[in-house]
Each structure stands twice: as structure tokens, then as C-alpha cells.
Amino acid sequence: QVQLVESGGGLVKPGGSLRLSCAASGFTFSDFYISWIRQAPGKGLEWVSYIHYSGSPIYYADSVKGRFTISRDNAKNSLYLQMNSLRAEDTAVYYCVRERAAADRFYYMDVWGRGTTVTVSS
Amino acid sequence: EIVLTQSPGTLSLSPGERATLSCRASQSISSSYLAWYQQKPGQAPRLLIYAASSRATGIPDRFSGSGSGADFTLTISRLEPEDFAVYYCQQYSGSPRWTFGQGTKVEIK
Numbered sequence: 001q002v003q004l005v006e007s008g009g010g011l012v013k014p015g016g017s018l019r020l021s022c023a024a025s026g027f028t029f030s031d032f033y034i035s036w037i038r039q040a041p042g043k044g045l046e047w048v049s050y051i052h053y054s055g056s057p058i059y060y061a062d063s064v065k066g067r068f069t070i071s072r073d074n075a076k077n078s079l080y081l082q083m084n085s086l087r088a089e090d091t092a093v094y095y096c097v098r099e100r101a102a103a104d105r106f107y108y109m110d111v112w113g114r115g116t117t118v119t120v121s122s
Numbered sequence: 123e124i125v126l127t128q129s130p131g132t133l134s135l136s137p138g139e140r141a142t143l144s145c146r147a148s149q150s151i152s153s154s155y156l157a158w159y160q161q162k163p164g165q166a167p168r169l170l171i172y173a174a175s176s177r178a179t180g181i182p183d184r185f186s187g188s189g190s191g192a193d194f195t196l197t198i199s200r201l202e203p204e205d206f207a208v209y210y211c212q213q214y215s216g217s218p219r220w221t222f223g224q225g226t227k228v229e230i231k
Contacts, residue, residue: 035220045159045167045210047220059219095166107214108157108172115166 002026004096009116022079022096030074033099038092086120128223134231141198145211155214162207
């Protein structure tokens with residue numbers, strides 16, 4: 001079935017780094033835009049980063065720009081998020097999400113992974 | 123940046139009742155850009171409605187979306203026990219790419 005499975009979360013100290021991975025299956029990964037969405041404990045949803053199916057363009061939320069790097073390997077059906085200079089406010093569940101977009105017709109996110117938890121604490 | 127404001131913050135209703143959730147944008151947006159999601163505790167969000175009024179695959183017809191311009195509504199015609207959850211509206215905004223409302227919790231009265 002169509003699914004996204006995140007991994008790589010964990011406990012890291014402020015200023016540290018972590019690399020998240022997302023494995024896609026059940027669909028042609030190279031045909032789809034993908035985003036990372038995060039959710040801090042007890043809070044709402046925040047878009048983090050986006051990558052085009054070809055690998056470019058790439059966009060980031062202002063809150064992570066310059067610290068996070070998104071990438072993908074279509075041959076491996078995988079998405080990555082390299083997170084550097086982590087802060088306490090980056091603590092969240094990180095979801096890998098498939099986007100659907102067609103100009104002037106629809107924009108939405110139809111497949112979500114179960115998420116991986118990142119905790120930034122000393 | 124367009125801000126989405128959801129109301130009410132919490133809706134206390136009984137099974138079988140009708141739920142009406144509001145999502146207001148700080149300026150007019152295209153209906154094509156507006157989606158609704160349901161999230162249950164410990165789970166990822168699930169797409170319910172896209173393009174303001176189109177139901178996603180497998181979503182029961184008790185869920186409906188409406189609205190245009192800056193005002194959008196998600197209606198659950200008759201609440202089932204499994205519908206008690208948090209609901210988010212979302213819009214495609216270009217920059218930042220996506221924004222979400224703060225959520226409405228539908229709880230059992």
C-alpha cells in the first residue's frame with residue numbers, strides 16, 4: 001500500500017545535529033512533491049520544508065532556514081532532512097508528507113507518515 | 123503572510139449532533155488552496171476535504187466543506203464516536219508554502 005515511513009528521530013543536545021529519513025513505497029516516488037511538517041508537543045502543525053520531485057526547487061520555513069537541509073534520492077525512494085544547530089524549539093514530531101498540486105485546481109497533502117520524534121534537550 | 127484563524131477552539135457536542143467548524147483567512151484565497159484534516163491523539167493527520175469542498179477518497183459523506191473568499195466551513199452532519207478529534211484547515215500560500223489554522227478540538231459533551 002501507499003506509505004511513508006520516517007526514521008532517525010531521537011534525543012539530541014542543543015546545537016547538535018540529526019538526520020531524518022523517509023522511505024516511500026507503494027507509489028512512484030519520483031512523480032511527487034514532498035514536504036516535512038512538524039508538530040511540537042501539544043501544538044498545531046507547522047510546515048518545515050519542501051522539495052520538488054526533481055530535487056529542485058527547495059523551500060524552507062524561516063524558522064529553519066540556514067539550519068535544515070532537505071534532499072531526496074529518487075533511486076532509493078527516500079527523502080532526508082539534515083538538521084543542524086538544533087534548538088529546544090525544534091522539539092516536535094516530524095512528518096514526511098506527499099503533496100498533490102495542480103495549478104488553480106487543488107493543493108493538498110494526501111499521504112502522511114506516522115512521524116518520528118525529535119527531542120532537543122540538555 | 124496569510125493567517126488562518128479557526129473557531130471555536132473547542133466544540134463540545136454529543137454523538138448525533140451537527141458540528142460546524144470555521145476557518146477564516148486574513149485575506150481572500152482561492153478555494154483550490156483550502157484543505158481540511160482530522161487528527162486523532164497519537165496519529166498523523168488525515169486528509170478530509172480538499173479544494174474547499176471535495177471529499178478525499180474514503181471520507182464519509184457526513185463530512186462536507188464549503189465556503190469561498192476568506193470564510194470556509196467544515197460541517198459534520200451527524201457526529202459519530204470516531205469523529206471526536208482535532209480538525210485543522212490548511213492553505214497553500216506559496217511563501218511560506220503551506221500554513222495551517224491552529225485547530226478546533228471536537229470533544230464529547
